[in-house]
Amino acid sequence: MPASRDLREGRVVIVGASLAGLRAAEALREEGFTGSVTVVGDEPHPPYDRPPLSKQVLLGRVAANATGLPMRRDPDAQWRLGVRAIGLDAVKKRVMLADGESLPYDRLLIATGTRARPWPNPAEAALDGVFTLRTSDDAERLAGRLAAGPRRVLVIGAGFTGSEIASACRELGLEVTVAERGPVPLVGALGRTLGVLAAGLQHAHGVDLRCGVTVTALRGNGRLTGAELSDGTRIDADVCVVALGAVRNTEWLGTSGLAAGTRGVACDAGCRVFDMYGIVTDDVFVTGDVARFPHPLFEYQMLALEHWGNAVAQAEVAAHNMVSPGPLRRPHLAVPVFWSSQFGLNIKSVGVPTFSDEVAIVQGSLAERRLVAVYGYRGRVTAAVTIDMAKWLEHYQRLIETAAPFPPGPGAADGSAVAGFPVPSDVPDPARLSHGPTVALTGYLPDRRLVLVRPAD
Numbered sequence: 001m002p003a004s005r006d007l008r009e010g011r012v013v014i015v016g017a018s019l020a021g022l023r024a025a026e027a028l029r030e031e032g033f034t035g036s037v038t039v040v041g042d043e044p045h046p047p048y049d050r051p052p053l054s055k056q057v058l059l060g061r062v063a064a065n066a067t068g069l070p071m072r073r074d075p076d077a078q079w080r081l082g083v084r085a086i087g088l089d090a091v092k093k094r095v096m097l098a099d100g101e102s103l104p105y106d107r108l109l110i111a112t113g114t115r116a117r118p119w120p121n122p123a124e125a126a127l128d129g130v131f132t133l134r135t136s137d138d139a140e141r142l143a144g145r146l147a148a149g150p151r152r153v154l155v156i157g158a159g160f161t162g163s164e165i166a167s168a169c170r171e172l173g174l175e176v177t178v179a180e181r182g183p184v185p186l187v188g189a190l191g192r193t194l195g196v197l198a199a200g201l202q203h204a205h206g207v208d209l210r211c212g213v214t215v216t217a218l219r220g221n222g223r224l225t226g227a228e229l230s231d232g233t234r235i236d237a238d239v240c241v242v243a244l245g246a247v248r249n250t251e252w253l254g255t256s257g258l259a260a261g262t263r264g265v266a267c268d269a270g271c272r273v274f275d276m277y278g279i280v281t282d283d284v285f286v287t288g289d290v291a292r293f294p295h296p297l298f299e300y301q302m303l304a305l306e307h308w309g310n311a312v313a314q315a316e317v318a319a320h321n322m323v324s325p326g327p328l329r330r331p332h333l334a335v336p337v338f339w340s341s342q343f344g345l346n347i348k349s350v351g352v353p354t355f356s357d358e359v360a361i362v363q364g365s366l367a368e369r370r371l372v373a374v375y376g377y378r379g380r381v382t383a384a385v386t387i388d389m390a391k392w393l394e395h396y397q398r399l400i401e402t403a404a405p406f407p408p409g410p411g412a413a414d415g416s417a418v419a420g421f422p423v424p425s426d427v428p429d430p431a432r433l434s435h436g437p438t439v440a441l442t443g444y445l446p447d448r449r450l451v452l453v454r455p456a457d
């Protein structure tokens, strides 16, 4: 075991220059790391924040190039921006870059996140007017097109990103159609009860919501003119935003021998990456959206999260463990937290709503569109979602952390509430949705993608 002093020296390479990469670089310095830190990012921009892209930027309130992430401290790093990592030699400990260079490292942190899932037909995807939204460049182009006042916007996929885009369009006074394969919006993240609420919300705000359909073709001649749906209808639209979820950026690790694939890069609870045989490495770490990691509160299933807060918390744990000897390492145990704002509502979630078999409205009501929904799995609390009631979230977080019984007792938070009757949470298999889930329970095996919804014993 090297002395901790040695771990504070040497060469660290971080691949991925966004939220997780930046926060890890800062945390390495906080932890007393004095060696070199090199951060490689394929985007030309310094690290920036993505949540505003589907919110304030589309509304024209913030410029796409003005969401730069504030630095908590100078990470004293060498930034290699605008260059992609294309390979990893884990034996020689080198990262290969697209410009022909290879970077040697003593410890490597993988923070390559995700990208938008493209429309599957490349010719249709290339039509003028077809967009995805992941980067600030995407947001700049899309915001410009929305500001020009298209006649109708088609959003494919009613997950969080698609729903936020539809909300922004309505706020801009634009006609918008949302097409979703699942039965209701947000169902893949929140289940059917809140999905029904989300559908009502979209209708109330004038969205032309089409659920239970798929888009079978985009039409146009150079420029998009419309789309065909599986129910035989045609939508005329001059802008289409493909919001089909995310793809994990792991291709560059294809021959690395690491446990990296379409579900992400698998690691232990201390962010150490597994190799393809499931043996833990000690010099390669992973963090953020690209990671899949076991969480004790969720039966040690591998979680793959697309959550801002997780990227920050996990980066700090990864950085700590990169410079700490074994006994001083710590596990990444943060309870997942997520937020979204759409159609004037603030939605916040703690825990993993998809890890549930039942849900109960315990404060507020669906009719008021102001509530706390608590999710349970096999009789214990695993998640809570608030709609315009975020102040109670902490209380429910404690219930999740202590595996409190589900449903929680009446008046669990403020003494005035009466716990609603639990109903099945009805979280569908992600394969039945247009959009990808923002949390994937990827199962114990690398080739399994599943959300287990088992009846209570």
Ligand SMILES: Cc1cc2nc3c(=O)[nH]c(=O)nc-3n(C[C@H](O)[C@H](O)[C@H](O)COP(=O)(O)OP(=O)(O)OC[C@H]3O[C@@H](n4cnc5c(N)ncnc54)[C@H](O)[C@@H]3O)c2cc1C
Residues within 6 Å of the ligand: 015, 016, 017, 018, 019, 020, 021, 040, 041, 042, 043, 049, 050, 051, 052, 053, 054, 083, 084, 085, 086, 111, 112, 113, 114, 115, 133, 134, 135, 161, 249, 252, 287, 288, 289, 290, 305, 306, 307, 308, 309, 311, 337, 338, 339, 340, 341
């Ligand atoms: C439009 C939008 C809205 C969102 N809203 C919310 C929200 O409201 N709440 C919330 O909790 N989360 C939200 N998120 C999710 C949140 O932004 C992510 O969880 C967070 O960005 C994850 O950070 P990351 O650093 O792990 O990955 P990313 O931010 O994906 O960064 C990875 C970086 O690595 C780069 N990269 C990839 N491959 C390579 C390579 N081979 N070589 C070099 N560089 C590479 C990528 O280009 C990217 O710059 C939103 C995301 C988007 C896109």
